[in-house]
Amino acid sequence: MRKGQRFTPAKLAKWGNIGRGLGTGPDYQPWHQVTRDDPSSRGRSHLLTWRFGRLHHLLSDLELVVFAFASMLPGVVDLREQFPLCHGEHLPELATYDAGVSGEACGTRQIADELGYLHPLARREKDVSLWVMTTDILLTLKNQKGTTELLAVSAKYGEELDAKRTRQLLHIEREYWHRQGVTWLLLTPDLYTKSVSTAIRIGMPFTLGQPDAAPDLIRDCSALASHLDGRTWRESLDLISCRFALDTQSAQCVLWQAIWSGQLPLDLGRMVRMTEPLKLISVANFWQQNPVASRRTSWSH
Template sequence: MSKGSRRSESGAIARRLKEGRGQGSEKSYKPWLTVRDVPSRGLSVRIKGRKTGRVHHLLSQLELSYFLMLDDIRASCVMDIREQFPLTPIETTLEIADMLSIPHPKDPKTGEPIVMTTDFLVIVTSADGERRLARTLKPSADLGSPRVIEKFEIERTYWETQGVDWGIVTEREIPQSLVGNLRSLQGCWDADNLPAVAVPQIERIEAELHRALSDKSIPLFQAALDCDGRLGFENGTSLAVAKYLIATRRWDIDLHQPIKTEENLHILVRGHGSTEMAPER
């Protein structure tokens, strides 16, 4: 390996550190890797977080599913979500790999060691105070790979030395109906995404929709269309407000049951409840 290649790799690490990658918290946090740093097959996504107020960089659809669970208002114990978190300094993981007699991950082009990352470092609160949870996302089909297990062992040992709870999350731990609903509600919590005409009328629309849905024979889409007609809105306005009400938990529903607009919507509670989705999977 040429000295130029070694300088190039160490230079990339130094550049990311100088940019503040892997540093900060909440809105000021910058992930070590962004969607532009990693080759994509159309699976990477940038998404604005409700809890941090910043754009998150997610490198797989599995990461997106888990993120939506963490960022949902019902996961009220989650205070901060830091994706693509670096295991730095790199000397620590190099020492761990050497101790375990496991090859450290390298850049395939330069052959130089790279900074390892954990998909999510989650900050949660509980009765015992603030805790950090490190979570790695991986399809269950990949768990049979010896190399995957080797890298997991480096990662697990790193977090063990930091006193941080580390774990693996696969698609088996992610409720598909819940995530399907969260995907359909993605961004609906942000009032800026509502039709402008609806924003000052949210309370009126909510009352009209709730009254209509009290008739259990009326499906959600019909209640929304009727509401649009009565209030003189374009079709789709009241349905957008209904999704906003669900996403902000003004309407509390069972998100483990698929939301079907062709069916009546069963509202459990009007207003904010206290149900919490635990992220410790």
């Protein structure tokens, strides 16, 4: 934790007053942020940009990988990390995007009471306030029918689930979303293989860190599937560079973005190395490698 920085009722009130947790798209402000004025996270923090024109604040290596999995989903309208949960009754979170949604949803205080759990608190001497619980990633998705839906994702390392209090807090969070009809996933590293996460980390600089390639270019690259399957990464990049008159960096971006979107369904479990061959698989099997896309969860209660 950064020297002198503590979570206090005053700090939480300040964050609420300056609009943290509000907004959508480029205007959204995460509740927890990677700044000098914020208490640090336990793990390694990351700041990155993506398609919404703002910095995304991720508080661990695990959150980074989960963010990458989430970014691969088709129809992503918005991605809000470190999303704060309301204490009291409120409009369902989907109402932010769908004016036809009405009614009242339960807040964390009522849910904690009903489950028989103590709501987490922030303290500093005699000053006490309710802690603001958060969900690591909240996705807004537009499906093929044009309907908007939310998908909430929390990331935890497996050993964290051994703590009874951690499981209680996750239960509150799960109920918060479940009662709004929102799917909530608890992701731990045992839901995907290490080789897949390694491939994801290698591909991120060419996808999340770059402008989107033209859709026609991605489609034309994907049409080369039969020529790329079994070729080494170096041979594949040479082919793409030659076919589309691209430099190596641009060819890597096009190749990885075609993979990222599932249009070029790569076996991510194979080693990513210039001398290793690409192995293409079915689209269904490709998405099964992604625990967010396949809706896998480590939650059991």
